[in-house]
Amino acid sequence: MTVLALRPPVSLARTELRHGTGPWAAAVIAAVVASNLFVQRYRLGDNWTDAQQMLRHFGVLIGGPMALASGCWQGGREHRCGAGELFASAARTPLARALAACLPAVLWPVCGYLLPAVVTLGAIWPYAGFGQPSWSMVFQDVVTFGALGALGFAVGGALRWRMAAPLLGLVGFVALGFTRTADGSVKWLTPAAYGFEERPVWAFGLLCAVWMAGLAVCAMLAGHARRRAVALVPLLAAVVAASLLCRGGDDLWRHVPAASAQVCGSGTPVVCVRAEHASALPAVQAVVARIDARLDGVPGAPVRYREGGSPETAPPREVRFELYGGLFRSRLGDGEMLHRDLAYFVASRGCPYRYTDRPGNPAAENAALSWLGVERPIAAEAETQAAERLRALPAEQRRAWLGRYLRAVLSCDTGTVKAP
Template sequence: MTVLTLRQHSPAFPVRAELRHGLGPWAAAVIATTVAFNLFVQRYRLGDNWIDSQQMLRHFGVLTGGPVALAAGCWHGGRERRCGTGDLFASAARTPLVRALAACLPAVLWPVCGYLLPAAATLGATWPYVGYGHPSLAMLGQDIVTFGALGALGFAAGRALRWRMSAPLLGPVGYVVLGFTQITDGPVRWLTPAAYSLAESPAWASGLLSAAWMAGLAVSAVLAGHARRRAIAVVPLLAAAAAAALLCRGGDDLWRPERAASAQVCSSGTPVVCVRGEHASALPAVKAVVARIDARLDGVPGAPVRYRESAASESAPPQEVRFQLSGGLFRSQLGDSDMLYRDLAYFVTSRDCGARNAHQPGQPAAEHAALSWMGVEPPMPAGAETQAADRLRAMPAEQRRAWLGRYLDTVPSCDTSRIEAP
């Protein structure tokens, strides 16, 4: 006598089966590969701070991975119609909404997994070179909700649209919509999940509102197609509309510059070198350039004792040089240390005094001599300027330091004509 035993499955078995089979894993692989490839191509644009890295991650993640999530969700949502199993599933004991939620789960979770892989790699690659702050959890959480919502919206579209080409066309349409809303100048641009603001990070309110906007649309679409009482879909739709209105009204106010980015980070010793917090990881490289300047001015009275990264200003305190990092930064290294050295040499020996020094006959030769001693040769010097530079180099060390001290004393007043050329 043969005894048949029926294997009982736990309530989580359909969920596990949905996650392991179907298009979900492939969609995650495509999203991860697409986003990672775009970030690798643009790796030199990734900054040494969390803001730049996460904005690049959001831009390429949502703009290139989002349409894939839409298309994959749409294809997954239309499988019952393609396989002709709609009537079979309709006879099951579970309600249509419960079946839809179980079927929709891969369309939500797999795109999120596909995005998290390049996101973790990007943030991990940025970590060693950041001198301040921490990743924006608001941006990361908003991106996670965005990918899940796009997958759910695609799933709802796949259930509603009966055309087989819906999924292949939904991806490009999503790319156009995401890209257009991102580049528009109106308040609508804050509704796109790919929105970002240069050198600013979103406030928590921005992340919550954007997540409510995208999640509300997705939940409303799924409920409208499968809930027994479809009027309940109005509730998440109203929440999404309220979040969208606040986003459009708030706009730029929901993005704020990080205070740690502009705070001064200074070295010890003399001279003191200060850079902005966002460039703190490059402080050793900047200090090495300043050390070259200080070596040329060793023992000179009135030599700068403080170098500060800031906008150039004629009202800088005595013995302070203000500069801006030239040549760019990448992985805590200066893009062109020689360019920064030339800038610092010019800032030490002269200031942007405008028309006040336009008619000072003694200035060109004296300034050229000082710059030449610093190792910077201005283009096409005249004979008198070259001779002044040669005489300065030929001076005894004590006499040269005394002349350079008198010259530096005239720089803040923009009146270098008070000192004769060597």
């Protein structure tokens, strides 16, 4: 053990990286993050914002506590081996020994996160319709994993308890999850925070990196430096970064207007999606074609389908929708969900929720939904019979009835239309 302590720094670091639990920790982190991303692959989206939000959610929120636990186990190695006094008698300073021993706790979790992150971003790259990844978020995540490993190492060196590692991982998971969903500015202090449909400015990643790295360096210096007062310097930097995040965290995220610009296809009806979802346009057009085929020749049928915007402010004959089912590799995660959403909007426009003083017509609405290919799981007998009668009508009479019904939907007054 003394010989190991006197070896050159590069050789010592190489030995530390090859042995211990570091490689196993990296493999576990990579496997857990990758498996969660694979299960939720259709929620990744073909845009950088959604993909990096999912990476942060599963990477930092799940992999971060594992980095803490791995670092804590590495930090308690001397206590478990009973080699504390032997290492203390070596020529190297306690801080130099701690830095060499901490290297696996810092680098291996970073590698465990980077592997699924690179694969995920690489899979999105050919299909992303707009922009580029936020490299500041990637930088912040890398610093976060290294800092969490160092924090765990410092805790493991201070606590001589074998159960400290799993307990610290559990505490870290609860803390990350709680602060991420907290109200107010506290949520920006967690490395798992992100803004919905927004991208951070470069200063956000830098401040988060200083905040996390400052805490880790402070913990290492406080536990192993001969002059522990120097730990106040990184602690001060961390406090300053945290105060700036709390004061201006909301202002450090920006909505990118160009990402919401409409990209439209040719033909009638016109189908438009956001620029960041441009690769999904053919798939959305295929779903719209199913609706349009059932409304062929119907007066008042929609002539435009647009992603985004409030349904309540949609112009006549325009359908608003959202890709709630997600998309991946230009394929819709749930095409049937989009089909149902479009059919319900055409058949009701959300009128029962906006106008309570005008009676609806469940039988007529169910008949229209059934003709558009959506069957309600629970329908009254009268509603089922109305749908059957509509299907049995001659084509001209069916188109005439659908035209009257669609006009009534525009005024949210379907109660005036008699069911088939």
